[in-house]
Amino acid sequence: MTKPTRHILGLSGGKDSTALAVLLHREVPQMEYFFCDTHRELDETYEYLERIKARLGITIHYLSAERGFDHWLDVYGGVLPSPQMRWCTKQLKIKPLEDFIGEDNTISYIGIRADEHRDGYISTKPNIKPVYPFKERGLVKADILRLLEESGIGLPKYYAWRSRSGCYFCFFQRKYEWVMLYEHHPDLFAKAVEYEQRHKDGRTYTWTQGETLLELLARKEQIIADHQRAMARQQAKQDNLPLAEVLSTVLDQEDDTLPCLACHL
Structure with missing residues (x-):
């Protein structure tokens, strides 16, 4: 018997993926929500995920690599991750996600807005198909903020001083x-x-x-x-x-x- 196609949505603790969950949680009731947990996140991120779960009534799968950041730092010779060498993304985000999916045919819902010019993470695995609901519906930043406000979830607390989710030591911080x-x-x-x-x-x-x-x-x-x-x-x-x-x-x-x-x- 052929296994049914899985539907997945990755939550980062940021506004766009959260708004996508707000948009789709009733439209796609079989959706599997996940968070790739590096165990180097801000407390505010975990608090925001709890708020999402409570408001939407969803379950979030917390995915973790078998070996943590310190292990991979040693493997890469003590070289800190950087825009030129994003080994943290590969080992702590992408690999746990692809292990979670396995060989199942999967649709991955990605929160790229219609006013952005990027594609997000696209797996090289043929069984994973990316879709972009915001782009398909022409939704821009103002729509995302409206979705979050109307849902009662709002923005994460760290948006008062930081505009991106991610590890507390993320090299992309300004x-x-x-x-x-x-x-x-x-x-x-x-x-x-x-x-x-x-x-x-x-x-x-x-x-x-x-x-x-x-x-x-x-x-x-x-x-x-x-x-x-x-x-x-x-x-x-x-x-x-x-x-x-x-x-x-x-x-x-x-x-x-x-x-x-x-x-x-």
């Missing part, structure tokens, strides 16, 4: 976000510093290009002041937008590098 990590979670910032400094053979790797986190922190006041000026300029242009969206625009202007698309929807 400098202001690193400073805010220090302000909101000094213990996690200290752990990220330890990863930079902990190399038995004396090699130096940094999370941000060209400077260590401690060097970045020494410029904290200047980074905050520059950010506040940029926020004021943007708010003058977009005075009708929520503060979280103004923040996102300002941070994108600081660094428009596309983030890890398996993590940040």
Whole structure:
């Protein structure tokens, strides 16, 4: 007997994947929701996932790699993940997901909006078919925010200072976000510093290009002041937008590098 096609939706703890779950949880009752848990997430991310489960009445499968971040850091010779070497995505996100799916014919629902020009994670496995409901329906950022507001879920708390989901030490964080990590979670910032400094053979790797986190922190006041000026300029242009969206625009202007698309929807 042929097994039925599976339907899956990955939640990252960000606004787009959450809005997609809001849109589809009644349309696709057989949907399997999953979260690839690196065990290096912010507490706010786990809190947001609990809010999603409670509001939508869904179950979320938490997928974890057999070996964690520290193991793979050793395997890759102590080289921290970076935009050029995203081994964390491969080992902690993609592999657990593909193990979860196996060889089953699967439709993967991806929360890329109609106003974005990217595709998200596309598996090379022929049994996994990606679909893009937002693109198909012409839904843009304003629609996503409306879906979240009407559902009662809203935005995650970290959107007050960070515009992307992901690990607390994600190398795609902008400098202001690193400073805010220090302000909101000094213990996690200290752990990220330890990863930079902990190399038995004396090699130096940094999370941000060209400077260590401690060097970045020494410029904290200047980074905050520059950010506040940029926020004021943007708010003058977009005075009708929520503060979280103004923040996102300002941070994108600081660094428009596309983030890890398996993590940040």
